[in-house]
Amino acid sequence: MSNLTKMQFPEGYQCQYKETVMRLANMIGRKKEGVQPGGEGSYQWDDPEYVCLEAGITDEMAEVGLCLGSFQKKTAAQVAEMMGKPEEYCREVLMDLAVYGACKVGTLNGEDVFWTETWIPGHMEMIVNNPNNIKKYPIVAYAMEAYGRVRGGGSVGSFPVGVGLMRVIPIESAIDGDSRKADYEEISKYVEENTVFCVSDCSCRTDREVMGEGCGHLKEDMCIQMGTAAEYYIRTGRARQITKEEVYEILKRAEENGLMHEIPNIDGSGKTHAICNCCGCGCLSMRTATMFKNVDMIRSNYVAKVDAKKCTACGQCVENCPVNALRLGQKLCSSEPVVEDITTTVTPRDEEWPEEKWTPEYRTSRENVVDSGTSPCKTNCPAHIGIQGYIKLASQGKYQEALDLIRKENPLPAVCGRICNRRCEQACTRGQIDQAVAIDDIKKFIAQQELDPQKRVIPKKRHDYHDKKIAIVGSGPAGLSCAYFLALDGYTITVFEKEECLGGMLTLGIPSFRLEKDVVDAEIEIIRGMGVEFRTGVEVGKDITLDQLRAEGYDAFYVAIGAQGGRKLGVEGEEAEGIYSGIEFLRGINAGNRPSLRGKTIVIGGGNVAIDVARSAVRCDSGEVSMYCLESRDIMPASEEEILEAQEEGVRLNNGWGPKRILTENGRVKAVEFKKCLSVFDEQHRFSPKYDEDDCVVVEADQVIVTIGQSIQWGGLLEGADVEFNRNMTVIADAFTYQSGQADIFVGGDCYSGPKFAIDAIAAGKQGAISIHRFVHPGQSLVLGRDRRIYRELNKDAVLVDDYDHTPRQKPDTIKEASSDRFHDNRGILDEQQIQKETARCLGCGVTKVDEYMCVGCGQCTTKCKFDAIHLERKYDAEGVEFTQMPPVVFRHVMKRKEKIARKKEEQLAQKEER
Known part of the structure; x- marks a missing residue:
């Protein structure tokens, strides 16, 4: 037996052997009557079902619980009569069991009645949802986590669509326009049919937190109980009572924060007693799909469909999909094969599903992109902004929505619109045809509204921590x-x-x-x-x-x-008067202390900061500004655009020279002697410059500004x-x-x-x-359930573009009425007409792909799409059944599945023999 199929105990924990408690566990689990506790046909002493009871229940309590039977509501008087013990004693013990979570309590005809239900959804959540249990008996969290993992493999493929113990319910806005929807698929139906509500901590996230495996989705105020379940939770101190209006607020907040809805599916079609707001990375029910690929057991009747013409591969649906059923792919035609369909084809529906096919690492193996890649702009942007998406929104005049999309990754869009090094543009597929889309200029236009205090929008807070x-x-x-x-x-x-x-x-x-x-x-x-x-x-x-x-x-x-801080050259004469650090030079200028440079200025360095220093020196009236750097022109670290701007302003560029010494006179710089740099990097591309010490030049200088790095x-x-x-x-x-x-x-x-x-x-x-x-939140892992945001770009060399907008790249005008201050930014901004032209140049490289088997039909993707590009379509027509009616339904499905597996094996054998 592998570690996946047995319960994991905290170090040093020892279970006690309580035979009557084991009999109670066997009764709840519907084991055959009379089996020997811990023997054949019984749960074992290290099984989660026993452990979750053993932690806080004595044999004396279990003896009373055994009188309840399964799903049989009994009064304390009835139990007392069965046991021959005082009614008050039985009532007290039954209430202790109910508070612990080993039975439920409600009222029937004015009397308290007690009964047992299923493990999940049922007793395990009830036990974990009692905060006192978690404090006293944290082992119960380990037991609940283990239950689905230990038993999950045995249920793979056994449940037809609609008949699982838990079921996804679509976000209602995602199916509002569907005339085929059934009322049991509307979450509001369940809310409106009830009058008593409460909210409790999420039991799944509680488990994860106790085990130190939280995913960052916190447990508080997540699970909503209704009707008699709410009465039980309120009465036993598990939850706080809320109004119907608060229910809808919690549901809305959950949807906004990327969560989905599930309901216990054991009360019969169109009936439930709770609504869970789940994430795919913490929910133990969703693990059925993500780890075991047993999606049919929990899915709704819907699957997501993408309208490729409308999709912009912004990534919002992909990153918010709870089960990683969406990936970014390629929309453009290609001369080589690309991934068109990602739907899982090898499934438990007609395959045996041993442990080798499970995905226990699903909480760290999320993938955002298909193997053949997606939009180069999003891939190469360090923040992976949905560039294709905000370009489309800008083309539609939806500038605030475009800004909102940018801000999901970058809270400084106006800044970046002016200084970004534009890796997105360097990678842009359009650059293969003529010139890259002016992505940064588009962003600059979108973000310009933030400069007007009257138009600024303060983002809404998602939580209150x-x-x-x-x-x-x-x-x-x-x-x-x-x-x-x-x-x-x-x-x-x-x-x-x-x-x-x-x-x-x-x-x-x-x-x-x-x-x-x-x-x-x-x-x-x-x-x-x-x-x-x-x-x-x-x-x-x-x-x-x-x-x-x-x-x-x-x-x-x-x-x-x-x-x-700046860095020193480490050469003779560096301490002379007239030698400046480039960083300090710029700092002084920005603080309002602009020096008046006279004569010849040498700037040593070849990066963007060196370019800034050289251009600033020009503006400080230096008669001549020359740059010297180790790198050849083609490998200079400074951006091409800034190099050209510096040259246009009169900066002289001298490549392939490194400083040998500073020549001085009376303690002041007089000149710099440079030596020829033969190479900058070694074979491993490590900085290791090689020089020709005999090939030197001496360059006169009145001041030298050193910009060779930062400290x-x-x-x-x-x-x-x-x-x-x-x-x-x-x-x-x-x-x-x-x-x-x-x-x-x-x-x-x-x-x-x-x-x-x-x-x-x-x-x-x-x-x-x-x-x-x-x-800062206890029990949360820094890595589990976290998107590593690994992107890969499509092969631009294989892209086939037959039809595209031939408009040339738009360029903003220089501001003619700019300030006489030479340090003023006189670069203009595209106007609205230019924005329309430039956004039309985008080729729309990427698109979202759907794995229709893995999609559980929650609708979360539809709430994040700003382009009406993804919808839910009804693919199945299945509804739930009451728990006691499940066995025959499941049995028939299991028999049919066995037939499919056998038939498929025969077909595969026949094909093998033909070959």
């Missing part, structure tokens, strides 16, 4: 992104910034002719409007320590201080913390979760990755927020 305090150190793009996504969930956020201004290197490290500071301020104001507190002029590690912040109640820290200035921030560093002083942390060696410290941005681009930091900030959300 204000009781958790998070400190973010650094207000650059990573810190701001982390703050934004945590604020969406209602956390109490404080951002500490050692400078007097916010924005980090966005404000102090990028010149205004590329990024005006009012753009940064506008996007920060949105984050401030979400409730984030900013404290400037506070250096953590100097003015206040992490330990002091912990004492103030901060639960976690996100460290994103950037790489705010991280930690100060006392992490003193005493259990944090390790790499050789370049970046923090060593988990590459997926960003958790450092000290559990409550997470890192992101340049202080983790080294100098990169703003969009990289923004993407890291969101992932940091996800990790912190999981960390």
Whole structure:
């Protein structure tokens, strides 16, 4: 027996052998009467059914419970008569059993009656849903988790559609227009037929939390009970009573947050006593589909269908699908085979389903893209923004919706519209034909509305976790992104910034002719409007320590201080007067201290910061600005566009030279001697420059600005913390979760990755927020049920495009009435007519594909689509039956399945013999 098919016990736990309790377990499980406890035909002592009772029930309690029978409602007086014991004693024990969850209590004709039901849905949830049980007997959570895993393999393929113990009910808005729907498929029917409601913690998520395997979907206020079930839950302290209006609010909030609905399916067609709001990564019922591929046991009558013409592969449906039944694929024709249909064809319907076919790793193996790939723009964007989607929304004039879609991944779209390095455009399929779509210019246009305070929209909060305090150190793009996504969930956020201004290197490290500071301020104001507190002029590690912040109640820290220092050349003469750090040079300019440069300026370095420095030097009246870098022109790290802009402004570019020494006179720089660089990287592409020491030039200079990299200035921030560093002083942390060696410290941005681009930091900030959300809530795993967001692009070389809009790429005009200040950004923005033309140039590379077998028909995908591109269609016509009527239905289905399996084996054997 493998570990998958037996219960896992916490280390050191020992079950007690209680024979009467085992008999009670056998009775609830409908084992044959009279079997020896623990013997043949009985549950075993380490089976979850026994363990969940043994934890909190004595043999004396079990003796009373045995008088109830299964689904037989009895009064305390009847039990007392059967046992020959006082009625008050029996009533007290029965109530103890009911409070524990080993039986139910309700009223019939004015009298309390008690009865037992099924394990799931039934006693196991009831036992776990009692908070006192979890505190006293956490083993019951392990037992409930084990039940479906241990018994699940035996049920694979046995239940026809509609007859499982639990069943998915579509989100009602997804089937509103379907004339074929039945009333039992409408969730409102179940709500309207009841008058008593309560809400409790989710038992599945409670199990996961106790075991330290939570998926980040929290347990509170999730499961709704109705009617007599609600009366039982309220009476036994498992839940709080709510109104019908609150029921609908909970259902709506669940749908908005990517959850689906399931109901216990044992009360008969059109009847149920509860509504569960489930996620595919935590729900034990959904594990039936995801781990065992036993989808028929829980599916609704519906499956998702995609209208490929309308689909933009934005990814919202894919990322919110609870069972990973949707993947992004390719819409364009190709000269090579591509994945067209992802529907699972090998299924338990006509195949035997041994353990080798199970997927126990389903909580970490989620896939978003088919093997042949999808849109290159979404793939290559570090934040994986739904670019194709917001371009389509912009083409329809739905600018706010387009902005909302961008903000799902990037809370600084106006900033990125001006400074992003445009990896999406570099990968754009349209670039294979003529020029890439002007994606960044489109984003810039969409985000422009945020600059107007009257048009700004403060995002709605998804949750209220204000009781958790998070400190973010650094207000650059990573810190701001982390703050934004945590604020969406209602956390109490404080951002500490050692400078007097916010924005980090966005404000102090990028010149205004590329990024005006009012753009940064506008996007920060949105984050401030979400409730984030900013404290400037506070250096953590100097003015206040992490330990002091912990004492103030901060639960976690996100460290994103950037790489705010420069690097030295390490050559003779470097300390001479007239030698400047490029980072400090830009910082001074952005702080309003613009130097007046005279004569010849040499800028050493070949990256984007060096370009910014050179262009800034031109604006500071330097008579001549020359750049020298190790790299040849074709491998310069600076972007092509910025290199050309620098050259247009008069910057002279000198490739393949490295500084040998600084020549000085009276302590001031006079010239720089450069040596020829033969190669920059070794065979493993590691930085290892090789020079010709005999090939040198001497270049006169009045000032030299060194921009060869950035350093991280930690100060006392992490003193005493259990944090390790790499050789370049970046923090060593988990590459997926960003958790450092000290559990409550997470890192992101340049202080983790080294100098990169703003969009990289923004993407890291969101992932940091996800990790912190999981960390601050007990029992949540940082990785289980988490999307690793692995994307792959389609093969552009194989794409066949016969028909496309031939409009050339649109370019914004330079602002003619720009300020006389040469540091003003005079780059214009596309107008609305240009937006219509440019968005029409998008080829619409990607599309969503549906695995119709794995789709459970929950409808969550339809609520996330802004393009009316995905709908539910009724494929089955099945309804539930009462629990006591299930055995014959299941038996007939099992017989038919056996026939199918035998027939398929015969056909396969015949085909093999023919070959």
